[in-house]
Amino acid sequence: MTGAVILDPHLPLLVIAGLAMLAVLLTGYALWRGLAGWLPRAAAAFILLVALANPSLQQEDRAPLTDIVIAVVDESSSQTVGTRPAQTAAALARLRAEVASLPNTELREVTAQDAPGDGGTPLMAALAEALAEEPRARVAGAVLITDGQVHDLDLAPQMPAPLHVLLTGETADWDRRLIIRNAPAFAILGEPVALTLRVEDQGQVPEGVGGTAQLSIAVDGGPPDWYDVPVGEDLELPVTLPHGGQNIIQFQVAVTDGELTDRNNASVTAINGVRDRLRVLLVSGEPHAGERVWRNLLKSDPSVDLVHFTILRPPEKQDGIPVEELSLIAFPTRELFVEKIDEFDLIIFDRYRLRGILPTSYLENVRDYVTQGGTVLVAAGPEFGTADSLWRSPLADILPVDTTSRVLEGGFRPKLTDLGQRHPVTQGLEALGPKDGWGRWFRQIEISARGAGQVVMQGAEGKPLLVLAREGEGRVAVLASDHAWLWGRGYEGGGPQLELLRRLAHWMLKEPDLEEEILTALPEDQTLAITRRTVSELDPGPVTITLPDGTTTPLVLPQIGPGHYAAEFAAPMVGLYRLQQGTLETVVAVGPPAPKEFEETIASGEKLAPIVAASNGGILRIEAGTPDVRAVGEGRAAAGRGWIGITPRGAYVTQDIRVAALLPGWAYLLLAAALALTAWLREGRFAMGRHRAL
Template identity: 60%
Template structure:
């Protein structure tokens, strides 16, 4: 029971102050004029003013409230190292028992896991401050007597720390002799040019009580899951590592350091880097047998791509042409056949023969060299016209060994609408070409007989129009018509000429997104979107091999012709191997270095600002669980083997009783008595 005098004015405060000012002024005037009743008049004014302030005798019936202690238990991934989990559990139980024995004290236990719910693959780190803010929002701040965190101190959201109403203490897990070795990627580009080295910056560093006699360690480097290569590299220094990508598309590079004896974990001894390989410039050689409208179409297509270096030669004056013009007066340059087809042929990514026929300009030796160029990984595209069906056809040369279709010597001069074959519906070169039913007609086709490869488009009476084939390491394509340019001119509505020829040229140059048989995966967080492209009507399940060696069969569903997909959720961080049929690939899941394992040695440094601001303390659990003491607010709250709690003495008011100190009759009696006394005093004078 608490009793006190409180005031509850019956008029606004400003009015009460104004009345007091007027009363003081009136009494001052009476004193100045020498009126002997000024004292009694002042007392009467005081009685009125005090009455207006309404003093009340208030009694409260209070119930004391218990103090609240918040205990944060760090159960993040880094707490699974060594015996930290056992340390945390034992200390939490011991503190809970000691707090339960304290009078008028309650405990709130808050378990803090990784930011995505405790998965070891999470990259959010330990967010103790977020959990603490949420706990403080649910409890009255006036009852918080102390905050105790059981953690390794490696907190990743210190910048979000709330204003704390009580001392903050850190009971540090781990051992003073702990040490760890970590591999980090300082710099890794997302893209790199094929054939040119790109520099990656690595660093291997030791933290904690690491061995002092180690200055070099082994570093293993593996590309796309192949056999790793080992190098000896220094510790504690940035390492500039030049890497040349072996192929276009995604290249997965894995760096790893062997686990050393005594280090906390090997989870941060490896890192994955995924770099997309792109071509700097695509070098194309276009050889036109004679001027015709289609030649301009090819030139415009290739020149419109800024990444293409085009060398274009058109044979304007064949050897059999005899018009009497002296050679010295011709403004033409000699066709550098030897330089292009013998010395520099390997510099080109694609060679296009547009309506080319044998005229003695390219000897058989040169064309045989082109065939060898294809076998070694080159690409040749033949855009055939009537020349392909003639006796001087390029097919009547050593190049016939790599061409996918032979001519029948017949030229079909009739209008037809090109159509995509059933196989072409599944091939990335022709699949999904827009508005096939509105295409314009072509007016000529060369009749050919397919010898190998895939027929993607057909023409008049279902004859092969576009045939693609692979020859050893190279690629060849035959377009059995020279009227693709009609689409570019918009004849009868035109067609997707630009898109078709662009896809065809890029498939010839081996662009990964146009491979007809391919398997790849697109990672998003810890989820894999597995994509399989195939010409087969059905494909089997994908075998996924996890970083730990476990295999999982994931069935594929066909999304559209030739395109199959599946979704797989990976629980581990690291390199996943995917295999389906003869296709295989690798992909990395998770960050290059998981945040929970960036710094694994226990440290109080991240939380030091909070302890200094609240005068809390840091004690190692390996030295034992500290005792509990009461300390006053603002005093040091920690010492050797003890931590302090600040009693809050909070209470809850159950009921309140009020009684006026000046009843009305007493006010009237006092005011009248003082006024009468003053009047009588002045009247006697």
């Protein structure tokens, strides 16, 4: 119980202060005049002023509150290596016992786990949240049980008491890690891209560990290639991407005996392969209305280098005009079809007929160009069924169609075949047309598919309109009509002309997204969006997913459209996932290329030292023994060899308050009246004595 005197004045304090000044002046005047009763009068005035101030005695019943010690336990991934879990458990158990032995003290425990999105160890955020939940006047200290690798030091709170660090790990720990210093997100196909790597050793590296390490490189989960690389030096590694789209490159350093962990020995980088400039050769056999369709399509793409020739004056034309007066450009046949044919990514023959311009040997070069990986698109017109058709040239060996001399005239609406509903070139095109359906075309060449030809569109009389095929390592397409331009003009509502031709061109250029049989997986946070496309009518079956730890799990993909299957898979861990379905296989990386938790694994108190020093705390290694806990005075050093200190705060809660006046009002009046009477009597006697003396 404690007591204190408080004031509850009857008048404002300024008024009481004014009356006090007036009383002092009157007392001074009485003293100056030599009045005998000045002292009792002054005492009476003081009693009246005290009565106006109304002093009271306040008594409180207080109950002491316990001091709080906060323990923040680091449970991040880096705390799972070596002996750290056992050290953490031992230190926490000892801290519990020490705090329990202290009078009027209790322990609050919180944990800090990996921050989402590879944010590292949020130890300071956990400490700040724990402090916010407790009255700061009761916090006697805080203890961090951690390896010291903290990634949110900027969130460190202002400590009201000593902060200590119990450091896990061993002084003899060492680790080797792989660092990807520079990895571009995009690279041009066919050109080497430089990646900067570094293999680095940390901690107490034992003698005998060489200055080189073995590094493996694997692309898209394929067999790795091994190289000897120096340790502690930046390494410029040129990599040429094998295909367009996403390329998964996995780097891994061979594990050395005694390493703290191998979680930072590998890194996965995804680089998107893009083409620099697509070189397209467009040869138009004669001017016609649809010629500009191809030119506009290819010229609208800034990444396409188009070489376009239209044969305006065939060799057999003899009109008597001197050659030197003609302003036509000579067709550089040898340069294009012999010397530079391999430089083109796509060759388009638009209504081309055999007129002796291209010798048979040149067309044989085109055939060989396709079988070795090139692509050819034939946009056929009425000439395709004549004697000078390309079908009657060496290109017939690679064309996936047979033709007749019949030209189907009359309006018809192109439509997708069953295969076209599933093929990526034409899948979903019907949804892009007008509500009443696609506009009509009015001419088609009668053809029939042969060999590996895939009929994805049909036209008049149900005859094949668009046929696709793979020949050798290349691809061939035949469009049996020259009226696609009607869609571009919006005739009868038009149709998805540009989208069809764009997809067709990109399929021929082997864009991965337009493969007929493809299995893809895109990471989204901790989820894989898995897609399977096939042109087969049969269910492809479940996908086998191999997790980073080697375990496998099957996943059934529901069908969401013709030949289109998709599902999401919750990835339970970060790392490289391998997906396989039949002969198809793909790999995908989930999470960061190298987790932040394992960038630096050697336990150290260097990062936390400034924060600990500001609170007079200490950093002690658990391997040297778990420390005692002592009570120390505020402002004094709170750590030493084998011990840490907390500052008792002496906090309390008031349970009851009683307020009583020092004296009742009548007592003040009685005292003041008695003093005033005393002053009057003294002054009266003094006046009578002086009268008698006179």
